[in-house]
Amino acid sequence: MPTTSRPASDLRLPGGGAAVTISVDGSPVVAREGEPILAALWAAGIRALHTTAQREEPRAFFCGIGICFDCLVTIDGESNLRACMTPVAPGMSIETQRDPGWQGFAHA
Amino acid sequence: MREPDVVVVGGGPAGIGAALAAAESGQSVVLVDEHERPAGQYFKGPDGSSKGSQRIQHLRAELARLGVDVVSRGLVWGIFEGRDVMVVHDGASEHLRPSAIVLATGAYDRPVPFAGWTLPGVMTAGAAQTLVKAYAVLPGRKVVLAGAGPFLLPVATQLAEAGAEVMLVEATPARAWLGLAPAAARVPELVREGLGYARALRRLGVTRLSRHKLVRAEGAETVERAVIAKVDGDWRALPGSERSLDVDAVAIGYGFLPSVELAESCGCALRFDDDAQAWFVAVGESMETSVPRVYAAGEITGIAGNVVSFWEGRVAGASAAGNEELATEARKQLGPRHRFARALGHAFRPRPGLWEGTADDVVVCRCEEVTAGEIRTRIAGGCASPKALKDWTRAGMGLCQGRMCGSTIGRLLAEGTEKPLVEVPRGSVRPPVKPVPIHVLAGTEVPS
Numbered sequence A: 001m002p003t004t005s006r007p008a009s010d011l012r013l014p015g016g017g018a019a020v021t022i023s024v025d026g027s028p029v030v031a032r033e034g035e036p037i038l039a040a041l042w043a044a045g046i047r048a049l050h051t052t053a054q055r056e057e058p059r060a061f062f063c064g065i066g067i068c069f070d071c072l073v074t075i076d077g078e079s080n081l082r083a084c085m086t087p088v089a090p091g092m093s094i095e096t097q098r099d100p101g102w103q104g105f106a107h108a
Numbered sequence B: 001m002r003e004p005d006v007v008v009v010g011g012g013p014a015g016i017g018a019a020l021a022a023a024e025s026g027q028s029v030v031l032v033d034e035h036e037r038p039a040g041q042y043f044k045g046p047d048g049s050s051k052g053s054q055r056i057q058h059l060r061a062e063l064a065r066l067g068v069d070v071v072s073r074g075l076v077w078g079i080f081e082g083r084d085v086m087v088v089h090d091g092a093s094e095h096l097r098p099s100a101i102v103l104a105t106g107a108y109d110r111p112v113p114f115a116g117w118t119l120p121g122v123m124t125a126g127a128a129q130t131l132v133k134a135y136a137v138l139p140g141r142k143v144v145l146a147g148a149g150p151f152l153l154p155v156a157t158q159l160a161e162a163g164a165e166v167m168l169v170e171a172t173p174a175r176a177w178l179g180l181a182p183a184a185a186r187v188p189e190l191v192r193e194g195l196g197y198a199r200a201l202r203r204l205g206v207t208r209l210s211r212h213k214l215v216r217a218e219g220a221e222t223v224e225r226a227v228i229a230k231v232d233g234d235w236r237a238l239p240g241s242e243r244s245l246d247v248d249a250v251a252i253g254y255g256f257l258p259s260v261e262l263a264e265s266c267g268c269a270l271r272f273d274d275d276a277q278a279w280f281v282a283v284g285e286s287m288e289t290s291v292p293r294v295y296a297a298g299e300i301t302g303i304a305g306n307v308v309s310f311w312e313g314r315v316a317g318a319s320a321a322g323n324e325e326l327a328t329e330a331r332k333q334l335g336p337r338h339r340f341a342r343a344l345g346h347a348f349r350p351r352p353g354l355w356e357g358t359a360d361d362v363v364v365c366r367c368e369e370v371t372a373g374e375i376r377t378r379i380a381g382g383c384a385s386p387k388a389l390k391d392w393t394r395a396g397m398g399l400c401q402g403r404m405c406g407s408t409i410g411r412l413l414a415e416g417t418e419k420p421l422v423e424v425p426r427g428s429v430r431p432p433v434k435p436v437p438i439h440v441l442a443g444t445e446v447p448s
């Protein structure tokens, strides 16, 4: 079964907030206000949210609840943010990212 | 700095129960939770007319009525000296010094590495549920949901009801369910819920395979195939029994691991649970931890579901407030439910075939991309602790702070050093327990 050429709205179920447009890698994507960016990107058929630093592998989310840090995207210029924990707002600009590493965060 | 009577960390059923019981006892309460509003994993999702939704709307109204100060989108990143609670909220740090703390930080799906588990479209059962239930987005049209345990039933039902074609692949035999009968007699509401899912799965035409597991996921840019195989009683794949299924999503659920990091960093003693093969926060009758005036409730003290979490929360909140009568009342709700939870935990406990034989080329640490082979080589070379492995391989050093690889690293250490998991040293946990932007920490005076 082809998975990449699926029409964008295929995975959407009824419900959710008002339709708003955000930009993903420079292209407009219709999202629902207040949903996590992850939901908008996944529903739009975008699969590789980021590419890993070493093996250059495509990655999306794994846990969906803020634990795994594998849904990292760049939001309005700030990199390494979790798409699952950041709600959509009108006019937001999202970029899928090539992982820059983890500078900018404090670590245990 | 604010000095409320009680700070509750986590806004799931346990945290809500604790906040309510403390507030009912006349305490001033601050409830901190990472999400947009209190709900936790069981109650997440938009307002609606379902029983669950009605219940959480009622609980939120109760929090408001009793004057609980709810700090949503707040992260507790550290607790110092068992009393100084550090919160990041709206990009700023806040310091709370309560006279008691209730930890109710919940759980997450047990990560189990296998070939292809890093492909987009491969996710935890909890992630699949979150997408469909909380965000109204299908993870895929054709989904293999594989694992073991009761949580698979609601997830399969919710996916199928939303229109996905679901195959449910369970490692346990069908009779695992029958063995629960004795403990189930005293929890009729849970039995009804389980039977309801079983009926729904039949009605929705979900294919159910027992004694099978997912052995790998395949695809180029996203998952395209799930390969499953028959397993023996120890969940070891039987040679020659593999078959490949076309899918556009794969979800795995082998139970939950507790989010004990904050409790551990604050000095609370843990206990090892043999069935779950995991460490939980140790608590006494009143849900107090080994650190005086620090209480714990919900899944971090044992995986037992949302109802038990709520009542444990009430015991903790009432005890923190010194309200013995209310605590005793709440405790009455726990006995049979605890026994049933233990029976479930035993029936669906992970068997050795789940983690044996993780191939050397499988990535274990997803953040730093460290493979099982690299970790095994270091262990053979003398690394005997998570700390040593972190120093030598970077495994566990990424943004998830070891939550995704920690349990597997423990396993590999047990295997390589020929010790039971309970004797393998744990990685050290220090604040911040989740990544916090450096500019937030920069302006913060850490209490000492």
Ligand SMILES: Cc1cc2nc3c(=O)[nH]c(=O)nc-3n(C[C@H](O)[C@H](O)[C@H](O)COP(=O)(O)OP(=O)(O)OC[C@H]3O[C@@H](n4cnc5c(N)ncnc54)[C@H](O)[C@@H]3O)c2cc1C
Residues within 6 Å of the ligand: A065, B009, B010, B011, B012, B013, B014, B015, B032, B033, B034, B035, B039, B040, B041, B042, B043, B074, B075, B076, B077, B104, B105, B106, B107, B108, B109, B125, B126, B127, B129, B130, B151, B154, B256, B259, B262, B297, B298, B299, B300, B304, B305, B306, B307, B309, B433
């Ligand atoms: C993905 C998932 C789906 C689940 N679905 C079901 C289900 O359908 N049915 C069922 O019976 N059980 C389900 N469970 C089990 C479920 O965890 C419990 O039944 C119940 O929700 C546990 O309640 P809790 O209060 O202990 O934890 P949770 O409900 O997990 O709540 C913990 C809360 O604490 C917050 N938190 C954690 N750390 C911090 C911190 N440092 N600072 C601030 N906030 C923090 C979390 O964000 C979360 O909101 C699910 C579990 C998971 C992980």
